[in-house]
Amino acid sequence: MFEKVLTQHIQIPESRDIDYYMKHGGYQAFRKVLKEMDPDQVIEVVKESNLRGRGGAGFPTGVKWGFVPKNDDKPHYLLVNADESEPGTFKDRLLMDGNPHLVIEGAMIASYAIRANLSYIYIRGEFVKEARILEAAIQQAYDKGLLGKNILGSGYDLDMYVHRGAGAYICGEETGLIESLEGKRGWPRIKPPFPAIEGFLQSPTIVNNVETLACVPFIVERGARWFKSIGPESSPGPKLYCLSGHINKPGVYELPMGTNLKELIYEYGGGILDGKALKAVIPGGSSVPVLRPDEIDVAMDFDSLAKIGTMLGSAGTIVMHEDTCMVDALLNLIHFYRHESCGQCTPCREGTNWAERILKKIEHGQASEKDVDLLEEVANHINFRTICPLGDAAAMPIQSFLKKFRDEFNAHVAQHKCPLNSRL
Numbered sequence: 001m002f003e004k005v006l007t008q009h010i011q012i013p014e015s016r017d018i019d020y021y022m023k024h025g026g027y028q029a030f031r032k033v034l035k036e037m038d039p040d041q042v043i044e045v046v047k048e049s050n051l052r053g054r055g056g057a058g059f060p061t062g063v064k065w066g067f068v069p070k071n072d073d074k075p076h077y078l079l080v081n082a083d084e085s086e087p088g089t090f091k092d093r094l095l096m097d098g099n100p101h102l103v104i105e106g107a108m109i110a111s112y113a114i115r116a117n118l119s120y121i122y123i124r125g126e127f128v129k130e131a132r133i134l135e136a137a138i139q140q141a142y143d144k145g146l147l148g149k150n151i152l153g154s155g156y157d158l159d160m161y162v163h164r165g166a167g168a169y170i171c172g173e174e175t176g177l178i179e180s181l182e183g184k185r186g187w188p189r190i191k192p193p194f195p196a197i198e199g200f201l202q203s204p205t206i207v208n209n210v211e212t213l214a215c216v217p218f219i220v221e222r223g224a225r226w227f228k229s230i231g232p233e234s235s236p237g238p239k240l241y242c243l244s245g246h247i248n249k250p251g252v253y254e255l256p257m258g259t260n261l262k263e264l265i266y267e268y269g270g271g272i273l274d275g276k277a278l279k280a281v282i283p284g285g286s287s288v289p290v291l292r293p294d295e296i297d298v299a300m301d302f303d304s305l306a307k308i309g310t311m312l313g314s315a316g317t318i319v320m321h322e323d324t325c326m327v328d329a330l331l332n333l334i335h336f337y338r339h340e341s342c343g344q345c346t347p348c349r350e351g352t353n354w355a356e357r358i359l360k361k362i363e364h365g366q367a368s369e370k371d372v373d374l375l376e377e378v379a380n381h382i383n384f385r386t387i388c389p390l391g392d393a394a395a396m397p398i399q400s401f402l403k404k405f406r407d408e409f410n411a412h413v414a415q416h417k418c419p420l421n422s423r424l
Contacts, residue, residue, distance in 0.1 A: 002230075006214050006238055007254045010098025016133055018140035021101040027146060029217035030108050034154040037220075040070075042113035046216065048224035052235050054091075055081055055172075055209030056285065056313045058302040061216075065206060067196035068114045074203040076116040079181065080107050081209050082123040082130075083165050083172040087286035087336060088316030091240035092210035094252050096123070096130040099214070100137040104160065106213030108146070109220060111158050114206050119160045122177050125167040134162050169340035173388045174207035175199075176342070187344045188388035211240055231257030235302045245319035246273040258301040265296065265319060276321040280405070284313025286333050287393030289400030310400070325420040326405040327412055330397060331359040337394035348391035351382040355398060362409055365416035372409050376402050 009015040009024065021027070033042050047062030068076060080103070084092040095103055103121075111119045123131050138160050141147045149157050163181055165171050171180045175189035178200050199205025215237055219227050228236045239257040241264055244250045248270030255268070261283060265271070272278050278293045283300065289310040291298075298304055302312045320329060338352035358375045361367040379398035382391045402409060411419050 002238075002256055004238070004254045005218050006095065006102070006211070006240060007098070007252070010094060015099055016101075016137060018101055018137065018144060021099075022144075025221070026101050026217075027105055027144075029220040030105050030112075030146065031152065032220060033109055033112055034152055034156060039113045039115055042109060042220065045224050046113070046219055049219045049227040050224075050233070050236055051212065051215055051219060051227065052302060053209055054211035054215070054239070054314070056086070056311075058235065058312065061208065061212055064196065064208075065110065065114050067194065068204045068206060069197070070115070072204065075118065075201075076114050077200045077203060077205040078107060078111040078114060078116040078119040079174075079177065079200065079205060079207045080119065080121040080213060081172065081174065081177060081207050082121050082127070082134075083177060084124055084127075084210070084314075085169040085172050085340075086314045086316055087333070088244055088282065088318040089242050089285050089314040090244075091242050091252050091315065093127060093130060094240070095210055095214050096127070096134055100130075100134050101141070102214050102217060103210055104134070104137055104141060106216040107160065107208075108141075108158060109216050110206065110208055110213055111160075112156060114204070116206075117157050117159065119158065120181060120200075121160070121162045122171070122181055123162060123164055125165045127164075131162050131164050138162065168342070169336075170342040170388070170390060173390065176388065177207060178205065185342075187342050188390075190387055232299065232301050232303070239300070239315060241300060242314075242316045243269045243319070244317070246276065246321040246324070247271075247319045248273055258299040258304065261291075261296045261298050261300050261317070264300060264317065269319070272319065272321050274321070276323065278319065279322045279324050280320040280326065280329075282316075282318040282320075282397075284311045285316035286318065286336070287389075287396060288313045289396050290404060292404050323420060325363070325418055326401055326408045327359065327363045327418065328421060330401045331356070331363055333397050334359055334394060337390065341390060341394075345386040345388075345391060347382045347385040348394065351378050351391065352394050354378050355382075355394065362412050363418055365412060365418065367413050369410070369413055372402070372406070372413060375409075 014020040043065045051061045052058045170176045171186040176186040180186040195205040241253045281291045338356045343349045379395040383395035
């Protein structure tokens with residue numbers, strides 16, 4: 001029987017209170033690292049666990065921490081990426097709302113591991129409630145002597161603050177986040193240098209996702225072997241899967257990494273809304289390639305999904321039933337990416353605008369076959385030609401929708417209307 005750890009207390013109103021959290025073992029892992037472990041030992045146990053980043057990229061967390069210089073004279077920073085803006089993704093918000101001290105404790109341990117004395121939680125601007133919850137929880141930690149100077153007599157100092165963004169999707173990209181935190185326009189930086197070497201205020205910086213950090217206290221307390229006993233060896237641990245769209249039981253499900261997508265939809269999600277047939281699934285948030293119904297018997301982990309040409313991403317699973325117009329669905333996605341493009345890179349700035357215009361023509365029956373080909377060409381000219389992955393995030397859905405549902409795009413052209421939507 002799988003034991004939920006990340007979400008076991010989120011339905012309990014008292015879970016936001018530090019006394020409740022500590023009563024159930026909270027902050028014991030932080031106490032352990034202060035008393036029994038040096039920073040390098042913390043990094044090694046996280047490396048051994050093979051915790052991979054839950055924000056989308058799936059990079060090994062311990063390896064990332066290990067990139068931070070150990071003997072330099074610059075300050076180090078830990079930034080918590082709470083700018084959850086990927087369509088179809090709402091797991092981090094759940095953790096911040098229902099178990100804020102778990103996120104804070106994970107950030108404390110990560111800060112200690114990379115020798116940081118200052119940490120910021122960069123939170124999406126729309127998450128007003130969650131920002132207030134985190135601020136209250138941080139104050140509780142200060143009141144208990146878990147933050148501030150000489151924490152628990154260890155000689156270690158750590159301050160933590162919540163910084164609200166202004167609602168820009170691009171600031172979920174780590175260097176865009178850093179630019180915004182420095183008070184500048186949220187334009188992603190060219191890498192290298194990577195943030196671990198030159199990040200916030202030109203100093204070594206680690207940016208970790210909320211869910212990633214929420215796993216850290218359990219790894220420290222229970223050990224790497226426990227963490228690796230859950231899910232596949234290549235990407236183990238508990239995982240929060242978001243389920244939305246045409247599904248009977250939408251929500252966030254904590255399950256072992258590698259849970260089968262078909263099982264997630266039909267067992268945990270209760271199947272397709274109104275008993276309709278499944279038409280398509282976006283498995284990892286709006287930016288990843290779409291799957292057809294014959295492709296969903298697959299493990300939901302980084303490597304298994306990569307093998308079939310898509311990605312786990314942020315695990316934001318979007319389900320679409322048989323009545324979905326795939327042109328309209330893609331238009332909705334591209335409208336989002338066009339609106340959220342920061343405008344720094346020409347292929348993304350101009351390409352997303354062109355793609356949206358072409359999709360509007362196709363959806364409204366005003367396009368020719370050449371327009372469908374042009375749409376694909378535009379996507380090809382965006383992909384892998386931008387500083388940050390937003391351009392790729394816009395291009396990959398176009399490429400995958402055309403590859404797997406091109407007949408529907410051609411039907412719009414042939415019939416001079418949307419075959420599935422009489423309003424258009």
